[in-house]
Amino acid sequence: MTLPASAKYLVIGAGVHGLSTAWHLAKEQRTRGEEPDVLIVDKTGVGAGASGIACGVVRNNYFQPAMSELMAANVEVWEQDPEAFSYHPVGYLALGAASQVSDLTAVHERQARIDYPSELIVGAAEVARHMREMFPDWRAQGVEVCLHEEKGGFANNMASMHGLAAKAEEAGARLVDGVRVTGFEMDDSGAVTAVETDRGTVAVEQVVVAAGPWVKSIWTMLGLPNTLDVRTPDGTVHADQEMWTYWYLQEGEIDVDPALLSLPDGSMPPVLHVDSDAPLYDDEGNFVTDELWGNYFKQDLHGVQGGAAPVVVGHEFEVDPYPTASVQADFADMWCASLSHCMKRFEGKRATYKNVRSGGVGCFTADSFPVFDYMRPNVYVIADSNHGYKMIGVGREVARVLSGGESGLLQPFRYERFATGDLHPVSNSPYPWS
Numbered sequence: 539m540t541l542p543a544s545a546k547y548l549v550i551g552a553g554v555h556g557l558s559t560a561w562h563l564a565k566e567q568r569t570r571g572e573e574p575d576v577l578i579v580d581k582t583g584v585g586a587g588a589s590g591i592a593c594g595v596v597r598n599n600y601f602q603p604a605m606s607e608l609m610a611a612n613v614e615v616w617e618q619d620p621e622a623f624s625y626h627p628v629g630y631l632a633l634g635a636a637s638q639v640s641d642l643t644a645v646h647e648r649q650a651r652i653d654y655p656s657e658l659i660v661g662a663a664e665v666a667r668h669m670r671e672m673f674p675d676w677r678a679q680g681v682e683v684c685l686h687e688e689k690g691g692f693a694n695n696m697a698s699m700h701g702l703a704a705k706a707e708e709a710g711a712r713l714v715d716g717v718r719v720t721g722f723e724m725d726d727s728g729a730v731t732a733v734e735t736d737r738g739t740v741a742v743e744q745v746v747v748a749a750g751p752w753v754k755s756i757w758t759m760l761g762l763p764n765t766l767d768v769r770t771p772d773g774t775v776h777a778d779q780e781m782w783t784y785w786y787l788q789e790g791e792i793d794v795d796p797a798l799l800s801l802p803d804g805s806m807p808p809v810l811h812v813d814s815d816a817p818l819y820d821d822e823g824n825f826v827t828d829e830l831w832g833n834y835f836k837q838d839l840h841g842v843q844g845g846a847a848p849v850v851v852g853h854e855f856e857v858d859p860y861p862t863a864s865v866q867a868d869f870a871d872m873w874c875a876s877l878s879h880c881m882k883r884f885e886g887k888r889a890t891y892k893n894v895r896s897g898g899v900g901c902f903t904a905d906s907f908p909v910f911d912y913m914r915p916n917v918y919v920i921a922d923s924n925h926g927y928k929m930i931g932v933g934r935e936v937a938r939v940l941s942g943g944e945s946g947l948l949q950p951f952r953y954e955r956f957a958t959g960d961l962h963p964v965s966n967s968p969y970p971w972s
C-alpha cells in the first residue's frame with residue numbers, strides 16, 4: 539500500500555497498543571459519522587515487536603490499585619471476541635512465599651471490591667491441597683499463599699495480533715508495513731505537523747506513539763528528556779534519574795506433549811506463577827539458589843512455555859534486530875529446576891529444553907510503570923513499561939481521550955506523577971512489574 543500524504547490520526551507501531559488504538563479510533567470516528575482516517579505505520583509489520591513474542595499471559599494480579607482496575611478493563615476487551623484474539627480464558631494462579639501473603643491478600647480484597655472474581659488460599663497446607671486438586675503431583679515448598687483468579691489466562695501472541703489487525707482494518711483503519719518513522723516536523727507550540735518516514739512525509743492532526751521497546755528512539759526524536767527528577771511519595775527528590783531502562787525478559791520452552799500440563803479431566807490449566815523462598819535444587823541434587831525465586835508457565839501450542847525473573851541490560855540498548863539477545867546461560871537450568879520443584883511430572887525434563895533464541899528486551903520507565911500521556915500538544919505516548927500484552931483495552935481508553943473524552947483509568951499513568959510524587963505503591967514481589 540502506498541503511504542498517504544496526510545492522516546487525521548497517525549499511529550506508530552503495529553503491536554497491541556497501536557492496533558487496539560487504531561481499531562477504537564476508527565470505531566469512534568464512525569460513531570461520530572465521520573469516514574475513518576487512521577493510519578498505522580510499522581517499520582516491519584504486525585506483531586514485529588514485543589507483542590509478537592510475548593508469553594501472552596493475561597492477569598489482574600497487581601499490587602497497585604490503578605493497575606488492577608486497568609487490567610479488569612483489559613480483560614473485558616479480551617473477552618469480547620476470544621476466538622479472534624486466540625484468547626484462552628483459563629484463569630491465573632499466583633502463588634507466593636510468606637513475604638507475599640499481605641500483598642496478595644490486599645490484591646484479593648481489592649478484586650472483591652471491583653467484582654473481579656478470585657479466591658485466596660492462605661497457609662502452606664491449604665495451598666498444597668488446593669493445588670493438588672488440579673495437579674495431583676504438586677510438591678512446591680516455600681509457598682504460603684495462592685491467589686486464584688477465575689478470569690484472565692493467556693492468548694497466542696502472533697495469532698492475537700493478526701486478529702486485532704483484522705479488527706482495525708475492518709473498522710476502517712489503514713495499515714502500511716515497512717515504513718520507518720525517522721523524525722517529526724513541529725510548529726512553535728511543539729505540536730507535530732508532519733511525521734517524517736523513510737518513505738515520505740505524512741501531514742498529521744494527531745500522533746500516537748506505540749513503539750514498544752523502541753520508545754526511547756521516538757521519545758528522543760520528539761525532543762523529550764531522557765533524564766528527569768523523580769519525587770517519591772515521602773517528598774524526596776531523586777535528581778537526574780534515567781527515564782528508560784532496558785530489561786531482558788527471560789523465557790523458554792520445553793519440548794513436551796502440551797497435555798503434560800493438562801488438568802486431570804484433560805482440560806487446559808490456569809497459567810501458573812510461583813514465587814518461593816525454598817532452596818532450589820535441580821533433579822540431580824545440585825544447588826541452584828536459596829534466594830526468593832520465581833517462575834511462570836503455561837500450556838503452549840507445542841510444549842510448556844514460561845519464564846523467570848528478568849535481568850537489567852542498561853539504559854542504552856540496540857533493539858534491532860528484534861528480539862536481540864538470548865537468555866542468561868543458567869536460565870534453562872534454573873527454570874527447569876523450578877518446574878520440577880513444583881510438579882513431579884517435570885522431573886528429568888531439562889533435557890527437553892528447546893535451545894532456541896527466546897525472550898526479548900523490554901523498555902521500562904523510571905518507576906517501572908506505564909506512561910500514558912500527551913507528551914506534545916498532539917502526540918500521545920503509550921509507553922507500557924513492558925506490562926502491556928495483556929493491556930488490549932488501553933487503546934480503547936486512548937481513543938476515547940483522543941476523541942475529546944476522558945479516561946479515569948489512564949489518569950494515574952500521566953507523566954506528571956514523577957514531578958508530583960504520585961507514584962504507584964511497590965510490592966514485595968521479585969519482579970519489577972508486580
Ligand SMILES: Cc1cc2nc3c(=O)[nH]c(=O)nc-3n(C[C@H](O)[C@H](O)[C@H](O)COP(=O)(O)OP(=O)(O)OC[C@H]3O[C@@H](n4cnc5c(N)ncnc54)[C@H](O)[C@@H]3O)c2cc1C
Nearest residue numbers: 551553554555581587588589593594595719750926927928
Ligand atoms: C519476552 C517477553 C514476554 C512478555 N510476556 C508478556 C506477557 O506474558 N504478558 C504481558 O502482558 N506482557 C508481556 N510482555 C510485555 C509486552 O509484550 C509488551 O509490553 C507489549 O507487547 C508492548 O506492546 P507495544 O504495542 O507497545 O509494542 P510492540 O509490540 O513492541 O510494537 C511496537 C511496534 O513498533 C514498531 N516500530 C518501532 N519503531 C518504529 C519506527 N521508528 N517506525 C515505525 N515503526 C516502528 C515495531 O516494528 C513494532 O512492531 C512481554 C515482553 C517480552 C519482551
